[in-house]
Amino acid sequence: MRRLAIALALVPALAEASFTLRSEVDARRIGVEDQLQLTITVEGSGAPDEIPLPALTNLEVVGGPYQSTQVSIVNGRMSQSRSHTYALQPRAVGKAEVGVVRAGDQAAPAIAIEVVAGSARPRQPQRQDPFGMDPFGDPFEEMLGRRRSRAAAPKLLVEAVPSRTRLRVGEPLLLTYSLVTQASVADLQFKEPPQFAGFWVEDLERPQGSPSGEAATVEGESYRRFPILRKLLFPTKAGTLTLPATTFRIGLARQGFFDAGGAVERATNPVTITVDPLPDAPGFSGAVGRFRTSSSLDRDVVPLGEAVTLRFRIEGTGNLKWIDRGPEVAVAGARVFPPQAKSDLRATSEGITGSRTWESVVVPETSGALEVPPLPFSWFDTAAGKIVTVETPPLSLRVEGGTVAAGLPVPAPRPGALRSGGSLPLRADLDRHPASSLALPGRTLFALAGLALLLHAALWGAGRWRAGARRGASRAASPRSVRAALAHLERAGREPMSKEQAASLVEKALHEAFGEVPEDDESERARAVRALLEDGRLVRYAPQLGQYEDRVKDLAARAAAVVRRWA
Amino acid sequence: MKALRLALVAAALAASVAAAPAVDRFREANELARAGDYPKAIALYGELSASGEESASLYWNWAQAAAARGAQGEALWALLRARELDPGDRAVVRDVERLRESLNLDPAEIAPEPLAAAGRASRRFRLDLVALVLLALSLLAHGLARAAPGLRWPGGAAWATLLLGLMAAAVPLAASLSRPTAVVVRRGAPLLDAASPTAEATGSLREGEVVPVLESSGAWLRVEDNAGARGWAHVDDVRRIDAAPTPPRD
Numbered sequence: 073m074r075r076l077a078i079a080l081a082l083v084p085a086l087a088e089a090s091f092t093l094r095s096e097v098d099a100r101r102i103g104v105e106d107q108l109q110l111t112i113t114v115e116g117s118g119a120p121d122e123i124p125l126p127a128l129t130n131l132e133v134v135g136g137p138y139q140s141t142q143v144s145i146v147n148g149r150m151s152q153s154r155s156h157t158y159a160l161q162p163r164a165v166g167k168a169e170v171g172v173v174r175a176g177d178q179a180a181p182a183i184a185i186e187v188v189a190g191s192a193r194p195r196q197p198q199r200q201d202p203f204g205m206d207p208f209g210d211p212f213e214e215m216l217g218r219r220r221s222r223a224a225a226p227k228l229l230v231e232a233v234p235s236r237t238r239l240r241v242g243e244p245l246l247l248t249y250s251l252v253t254q255a256s257v258a259d260l261q262f263k264e265p266p267q268f269a270g271f272w273v274e275d276l277e278r279p280q281g282s283p284s285g286e287a288a289t290v291e292g293e294s295y296r297r298f299p300i301l302r303k304l305l306f307p308t309k310a311g312t313l314t315l316p317a318t319t320f321r322i323g324l325a326r327q328g329f330f331d332a333g334g335a336v337e338r339a340t341n342p343v344t345i346t347v348d349p350l351p352d353a354p355g356f357s358g359a360v361g362r363f364r365t366s367s368s369l370d371r372d373v374v375p376l377g378e379a380v381t382l383r384f385r386i387e388g389t390g391n392l393k394w395i396d397r398g399p400e401v402a403v404a405g406a407r408v409f410p411p412q413a414k415s416d417l418r419a420t421s422e423g424i425t426g427s428r429t430w431e432s433v434v435v436p437e438t439s440g441a442l443e444v445p446p447l448p449f450s451w452f453d454t455a456a457g458k459i460v461t462v463e464t465p466p467l468s469l470r471v472e473g474g475t476v477a478a479g480l481p482v483p484a485p486r487p488g489a490l491r492s493g494g495s496l497p498l499r500a501d502l503d504r505h506p507a508s509s510l511a512l513p514g515r516t517l518f519a520l521a522g523l524a525l526l527l528h529a530a531l532w533g534a535g536r537w538r539a540g541a542r543r544g545a546s547r548a549a550s551p552r553s554v555r556a557a558l559a560h561l562e563r564a565g566r567e568p569m570s571k572e573q574a575a576s577l578v579e580k581a582l583h584e585a586f587g588e589v590p591e592d593d594e595s596e597r598a599r600a601v602r603a604l605l606e607d608g609r610l611v612r613y614a615p616q617l618g619q620y621e622d623r624v625k626d627l628a629a630r631a632a633a634v635v636r637r638w639a
Numbered sequence: 640m641k642a643l644r645l646a647l648v649a650a651a652l653a654a655s656v657a658a659a660p661a662v663d664r665f666r667e668a669n670e671l672a673r674a675g676d677y678p679k680a681i682a683l684y685g686e687l688s689a690s691g692e693e694s695a696s697l698y699w700n701w702a703q704a705a706a707a708r709g710a711q712g713e714a715l716w717a718l719l720r721a722r723e724l725d726p727g728d729r730a731v732v733r734d735v736e737r738l739r740e741s742l743n744l745d746p747a748e749i750a751p752e753p754l755a756a757a758g759r760a761s762r763r764f765r766l767d768l769v770a771l772v773l774l775a776l777s778l779l780a781h782g783l784a785r786a787a788p789g790l791r792w793p794g795g796a797a798w799a800t801l802l803l804g805l806m807a808a809a810v811p812l813a814a815s816l817s818r819p820t821a822v823v824v825r826r827g828a829p830l831l832d833a834a835s836p837t838a839e840a841t842g843s844l845r846e847g848e849v850v851p852v853l854e855s856s857g858a859w860l861r862v863e864d865n866a867g868a869r870g871w872a873h874v875d876d877v878r879r880i881d882a883a884p885t886p887p888r889d
Contacts, residue, residue, distance in 0.1 A: 111809055354675045354707070396741075410733070496703040499696040502665045511758075512767040516814025521808045524774035528801065531781045 091116030095173040103191035108135065108160040112173055112180070115153040120176055123156050127171030130187060135159030162187040165451070169227035190569035227293070228253035230300075230320050232340035235421075238625075240348045241307050242360030242391045243454055244423035249301040249318070249340065253290050259323030260300060265336060266318040269348075270311075274304040274392075274419040306391050306417050310349035317342050352454050353459045357397065361390010361423055367447050367464035374470050379435045382408070383448035384447050384464070387427035390454070392417055398430035399447045400497060406442055406469075409433040423501075436471040443468055554639045557581035558632055564629030571620040575612035578631050579605060579625075597638040604631050649824040653833060659690040669700060677708040688883045695725035702734065711742055715749070715823035716878045719849070723880055726759035744848040748865050749849045751820060758814030767811045773804030818851040821860055821879045828876035830868060834859035841870050844877070 091114055098109040108131065110552075112123055126132070136158035162168050168185040175341035228251065235246035252258060285296035307313060319339040350358065362385050370381040384398045394413075401408050409432060417426035436442055446463035453460045512520075564574040582604055589598045607627050611620060659862065668683035684701040687693075698721035705715035715738045721731045722737070739749055750756065761767060780797035829840035834856045844850070852863040853869065860877050863869045880885055 328803060496700075496707055498669045498700045498703055500666075500669070501696055502662055502692065503694050503696040511762045511765075511811065512771075514812055517767050517770065517808055517811055517815075520771055521774060521805065521812075524778060524801075524804070527778050528781055528797075530787055531778075535785050 080268045085342040091119040091176075091178065093119070093173060093178040093180045093377055094176050095170065095183060095191040097170060097185065099185050099193070100160060100184070101188065101192055102184045103193065104189060104504075106162070106164050106193045108162070108185065109169055110158040112158075115156075116250050117152060118176070118268040121152070121176075123173070123175050125158065126173045126182070128160065128169070129171070130166060130168035131160045131165050131170065131185070132163060133158055134161040139362050152312055167191050199472065226253075226255035226336060227295070228255050228322065228336070228338065229290070230322075230338045230340050230345055232318060233347060234315075234343050237344065238346040238348070238590060239307065240360065240452065240454070241310055241350050242358055242394060243306070244297075244361075244391070245305040245307070245345065246276075246421045247303045247305055247315070247343070249303075250291060250297055250300045251300050251320075251322070252295045253298070254293070254295055256325035259335075261321055263321045265320040266303075267316050268303070268305060268307055270307060271305040271315075271383065272308055273390075274306070274393075274424065276302040276304055276419055276421065304421070304423070306394075307345065307524065310347050313345045314344040314349055315345070335338040350457055353450060353461075353590055356450040356452070356459050357395065359386075359390060359392075359449075361388055361392070361393050361451060361454060361468050363388035363390060363392075363449070365447070365449045365462055365464055367444065367467060369444065369469055371557060373470045373472060374436060376436060376439050378518070379433050380469060382432045382434050382444060382467075382560065383429055384411075385427055385429045386449060386502050389420070389423045389425045390451070392424040392426060392428055392610075395428055398428075399431055399449060401434075401444070401447065401574040402497075403434055403444050403469075404581075405438040405440070408437045409435070434469075436469070439471045441468060441470055453586055457580065480547050498615050515568065538591055553584045554635060557585040557635050557639065560584070561628045561632045565625045565632075571614075571624055574620075574624040575627070578608045578627055579612075581635065582608075582631060585635045597634075600634050600638065604634060649820050661687060661690070665692070665697065665700075672700065672704040672707070675707075677704045681708070681713075682705045685884060689885070692885070693883055695728050695731060697721075699728075699731060702738075707739070710824065711738060712822060712824040712826065713878075714738055715742065716824050716880065717849045719880050720883075722759065729786070739847070741846040744845075744847050748845075749847070751849055751851050751865065752817040754814050754817035755820065758817060759813040761814055762843040766807045770808035770811070771805045773800045773807060775790060775810065777801035779805055788791050796857060803875075818853070819879060819881045821852050821862060821877045823848045823850065823872075823876065824878050825876040828872055830862075830864065830870035830872060832870055834861070834871040838871065839853075842868050844872060849880070850877065858885075881885075 083547070094111075094113040094115075096111045096113070098111075099106075102108055112126075114123065125137075127587065138155065143156050160170075162185070165187050167186050170183040170185065172182045173180040183449075185217040195298050212351040231250050231252060231493055233250065235248075236338055237247055251257065285298040288295045288297040317339045320333055321337055323335045349586070350356075350360065365384070365386050367382065369383045370383075372379050382401060382403075384401070386392070386395060386398075396413075398411055398413070400409070411430035411432040414429045414431065415426065417424050419425075434444070446466050448461055448463045450459055451459040452458070559582070560577045564581070565578040569577075582601055586597075586601050591603045607630075611623060611627060664683055664687055664706075668680045668687070669684065669811070671677075672680035681701060681704050684697055684704070686699055687700075698717040702714040702717035702721065705711075706715060716734065718731055718738060721728065722735060725731065739746065747771045775801035777797045779795045780800060784793035784797055787793070823844040823846055826846040828844040828846070830842040830844055831838035832841050833839075844864055848865060851862050853861040853863060855861070856871075858874050859871045860874060860879070861869065861871050862877055874885055
């Protein structure tokens with residue numbers, strides 16, 4: 073217990089005085105390195121709000137004033153006191169003094185202080201705070217060179233309690249984190265997030281408990297238990313799974329003006345869970361819990377060409393979120409499109425509760441009576457401890473209209489599309505070697521395409537060669553031959569000579585200019601030359617029935633024009 | 640002529656006699672799968688495929704049995720193999736997507752070679768035969784244009800059919816340039832730094848992931864995963880899509 077040296081001045085009570093004034097210091101002999109706490113207390117009513125700082129000798133204010141007010145009722149009478157606290161620092165070794173304190177007509181006497189060299193206060197051991205400097209610590213602890221400490225370590229702990237320690241894969245497990253305490257707690261948070269390896273975790277709403285918690289007894293002592301967090305865990309694998317310890321950082325509430333509050337760490341104990349495997353069965357996909365199934369069509373009669381909606385619904389409690397696929401649906405005579413899943417789920421302490429619905433669009437492809445087959449669903453019933461398989465009742469659908477007469481048997485679905493119940497959708501026919509699998513190798517195709525291009529090139533080359541040969545055969549005559557041919561033609565048209573001589577001269581000129589003209593040459597030039605030669609032969613071998621001078625001149629003129637143009 | 644007919648009939652009978660055991664074994668495997676004996680059913684499907692009796696239906700059933708057994712990677716491989724054999728099978732394509740989603744794989748993770756899709760389209764629409772027919776027609780038209788210079792349409796037809804034929808041939812030719820691919824059929828299959836059982840693992844492969852095959856050496860394939868890591872994997876862990884599986888190892 074700290075020792076206070078108190079200079080107390082009891083002021084004589086006056087008839088009109090309704091308050092008392094005290095001035096106190098916590099030491100009368102201090103070191104020059106120490107600090108001094110001055111407390112001025114006013115008790116009663118009628119005191120002024122402001123209490124002036126007394127005169128200080130060899131002292132200076134280094135902190136404060138800090139005010140506190142206390143109200144107490146004793147024997148039905150209320151009393152009030154107000155304190156003003158200062159932190160003072162001596163300036164030098166020697167005498168020091170806190171002067172007279174005055175308030176209204178009250179006064180407290182001066183207090184003499186002796187200041188010695190160094191420090192006169194005993195050293196206090198430093199409190200070990202695992203979190204370092206506490207931002208909410210008492211400011212006087214630093215100013216006064218000593219720290220205050222709680223009377224004893226706070227009595228509180230945290231615990232993680234599973235609802236059970238043995239279950240099967242997919243069964244829900246409720247894990248409750250609680251704070252068990254005798255102390256007031258201001259704050260609580262995870263130091264590190266908890267680890268749930270091997271579990272699928274769902275968060276539950278914060279438990280709604282009594283604000284004052286529930287009574288608990290730990291090692292013979294009374295505590296209050298406050299549930300703080302609940303998790304719903306679903307083991308995803310079999311074996312022994314361990315939830316490691318979870319550490320919380322707990323902020324303690326301040327107990328008074330000089331209480332620093334502080335923070336402590338508490339860890340839960342590790343939790344070991346034994347997880348048993350689920351039995352295996354055809355069609356069982358891992359659903360665990362208690363469920364009901366139903367199926368429905370949005371209408372029973374539909375015109376051909378319109379669609380109906382088939383709904384398959386699973387509702388109950390368990391690991392509903394794990395059920396990601398509904399049963400495969402195949403309706404003979406109708407096309408069933410992939411379903412869309414809808415969920416209405418919420419997490420409760422018993423598991424995921426609600427329903428999942430798969431909606432498939434069914435488009436009839438034929439008229440008549442169609443039947444939606446029973447849709448199976450298997451789950452592990454936790455109450456029965458075995459896999460349960462149920463089937464929805466078959467549904468009837470009547471398709472009206474269309475070109476197919478009602479009542480005709482519907483065509484069977486193609487192999488592979490049928491998925492009935494929980495059995496595998498196997499195809500019955502081996503159906504070997506579809507045509508599309510017999511593809512030509514890339515190299516073969518490349519070679520064939522190249523061969524085609526080569527043949528095209530060969531055809532093109534042959535055509536060019538033939539054209540070249542034709543050009544070679546009818547190549548242009550030399551200028552001398554052309555001149556000689558023109559001279560011959562001029563003679564044939566000008567000089568008097570027989571028609572035979574003239575025609576022979578024209579033929580000679582054409583041969584000089586164009587050489588031999590191939591019979592298969594269909595060019596305009598060849599045709600023109602052949603026409604001239606024909607006319608020449610006509611003139612040459614025609615009977616002498618009259619004058620041919622004009623005709624010979626015309627023939628020579630046309631031949632000269634052809635020679636000038638083509639040769 | 641009569642001898643030729645007899646020979647054809649004999650050949651057809653021989654083929655049907657040889658096919659009968661395959662059909663019987665296929666049905667036997669189906670019965671095993673329906674009875675829940677998936678390992679035996681898969682073994683029988685494997686024997687059939689190794690003997691050359693491959694079909695999309697065979698791999699479809701193999702995939703169903705593997706999926707029921709929990710081997711999703713193997714199921715995806717079987718479906719992809721079925722899609723290779725019959726690219727037009729929509730049920731296969733639909734189940735590939737479904738399995739891909741259940742394996743949480745990105746679409747690109749099962750299609751590392753974009754040209755492979757061109758190859759499937761080519762096989763589905765027989766673009767190779769279309770190209771050959773068009774090229775042959777172009778040759779005929781070209782020849783006709785040369786033989787009858789007076790006709791104008793054969794020249795245009797030759798050019799048109801030649802261009803179309805080359806375009807049709809370009810698709811399968813481009814697809815033939817794509818690298819072969821394989822599917823990781825075992826969860827956590829190791830990626831080794833050498834083609835040896837004593838090699839060190841440099842990483843692990845994701846089940847269902849389709850990886851390009853860079854080279855092969857005996858029972859080992861050198862592959863590249865989607866992250867770019869290259870290494871060797873055993874054929875029991877990584878199965879090629881472009882070829883029938885090797886007979887099961889003892």
